[in-house]
Amino acid sequence: MMAEHARPFYYQIPWKSASVHAGEHQGTQRGLGDEFKQHLSLIDYPDARRLDLRQTLRDPYEQVQVRVFHQDATTPLYAICDVSSSMQFMGKQRKLDIAMQIAASVARSAHDNGDLFSLICYDQQVIPHLTFPPGQHAYQSFACIEQLSQHHKPRVNANGLQEAASTVGQQKGLVFWISDFHQPIADIEHALNLLANHVVIPLVLWDPMEYQRLPRFGFGQLQDPETGQQKTVFFRPALKQAFAELFSQRKDQLDTLFLQYETQAIYIGDAYDAGVLSRYFEARMA
Template structure:
């Protein structure tokens, strides 16, 4: 059964799939597709269904010509979900609950497109109970993703992202990296380099309460959910302004990082909007 929070969207890939399986994306394999590739003699490609009478009559060597087309093929689709401590942050909603919604929507979308889907959850390491190898079993994917709703773990970092590439496909695929990206830029760059054969879609989950819903004046505790460190801060207007400026600078740094790897970020600071995700692909990922 498809969960109510799975909201399918339309996606595209900006490359030609090398898969041999029939699907919905432009591919490199010749076959029964609609994209015209050229003509060859019937003896080279003996498929009488593709005979081109007009070209056959024009052939000076009087050979029967057939039309070649590229076959539309499948592509691997993965959702890679950050399970580190900062993803437990709950402003209006818990980040990991929104991540569950996005991952389920990606699984549903891949199923509707006829693509294979896999899921990888990680924190300081890959969380094997939340690991789904690439396959066509969409209901198994929903069962795995549903477990994010009960996942509660603090004081764990995001270093496991460097283990994720070994669980991805050997063929180029589409990878939805779902995270708040509250991690060192050096780690993000290293992960992008290790996943360079894939098209990575950074889905950035922020909540404005992280940096706007702060005390106006008085002492407050800041706890790092990934290290457990506690820090006492005297809040005042200047400090609030520094927090907002820091997040603005962080967003700019992330956007620059994503652009370096030809992977524009999709920032979400509220509920997941499937139409906005479809628009993202129309804007950035058309072939």
Template sequence: MRSLIKNAGKKAADKARGHNDDACYARPFEYVIGWKSDSIQLGDHMGTQRGIGSDYRGTINLVDYPDARRMDLRQTIRDPFEQVKVRQFNQDSTTPIYAVCDVSGSMQFRGRQRKLDTAIEVATAVANSAQQAGDLFGFIGYNQQVLEDYTLPLSRNFHQSKQTIALLHDYQHLRIGVDGVTEMPDFLGQTRALVFWISDFHMPLAQIEKTLLAMSAHKVIPIVLWDDEEYKKLPKFGFGTMIDLETGRNRTLFFRSEVKAKFVAAFNARRHALENLFMRFDSPALFMHGDYRPELMTHYFEQAM
């Protein structure tokens, strides 16, 4: 679905706003990993590697795992071969975390604030949350193609990650599409990761489905950024100029209640279609209509995971 965006006569983007780490700080949230990580690095999530942790995996002979501190006296007494038994646990491990950000033309839409600025705040919050949990973090920006200047591989260099994300505050390109989304999965690692896909998803459903299929090895969290001024707060009566930010084409419409109702109905139908598509991939969407709030993200994981 192509998005017709209301031109309210507002400025296209913010100018210099001192976009450093502090200016782009966003409060972290709590996320949940629904699988066991196979990473060998110590972290906060249940893993598959043997080591220090709370995930009990059984007992083994002391000669095979010589750690007398973990001796299981009860199992040792019961063993018919009189072998000394020790408890084994899986260590808590790290998990790769990605923020994937759509920077196509439609993300330049400005209601109370620009969609892209909201996306930047969400991506920064993901980085801060990964830092808090001790996980690795990577960032990918795309529009017509994957933007390598705005793409960073997995690392613990959170300072560089947040600086790179903050640079998008000055990114202002209207007439640019979103075809790079199908290239984006190639920039994800092979290890199962938690991927926060941040976009307004004003792109064909077939394109979204193709991308989800390419990311099937990962757990995808779609963050859908919509603004009420896109469709709920259109004029009830009178002329209005709409602009398709993907193509830059203008269109003047005469609004009345019936036209406004059609826009609202179209967006509602679009929402249902997106929800159904994401649920097919076990990736329930989080629709974010206002400012970023960490409790909204935390609640999502409490409910969906």
């Protein structure tokens, strides 16, 4: 079901992949790509299909010359998914269900382009049965993501973030970090340092019901999703405005931090559209 509804998006990497596996991106390895790298003698690179007659006639040592090209290569795409209690927040739909849709979209895009996909889920720690290393097995990807639909673990925080960031492989890739980013700024910064070798795309899940569509007047219940504690609150316009201002300040904090790491967050409300990621990459490559 998840595989059928996953929508791919356009993406492109701004670096040359060091992967030895043939793919769709410019690579650093020599092979049968389209980007010229250098001339070598036929003895050093015995591939007669790349014979360059003109260069051979020019060679003062009278050696047969062949063209060597960069091989197009694969790149890994990682979906790091926060599954702590705050991701159980239910507005129009559950935050974690939106996270599932995003992860499935990343998986579909990676597999459609012949790239590698990895899922890393964390709350207080990395969750082994919801985590797997980069691979090209589409069935495994969607089957693992589908398990998130049944994930309902209360009263757990997101302290496993640093472990999750450390689980990402060393080969440079695209890291789609899916979270509501309610953890301390210092923890987020530490994770960004651990991910410095990669291009990180933060996807911030803030449902309008959290801070925009609060009751204007009257009693209501607020619940801390990390602890489960509830508190009765008398809502009034001033309190509603205070919530909006807190989220606005938080957004400024996050945007400033991400800018320091040369990235920009994508804010997702109560629905996900794959087109937002396509436009994100088109803007980056412009």
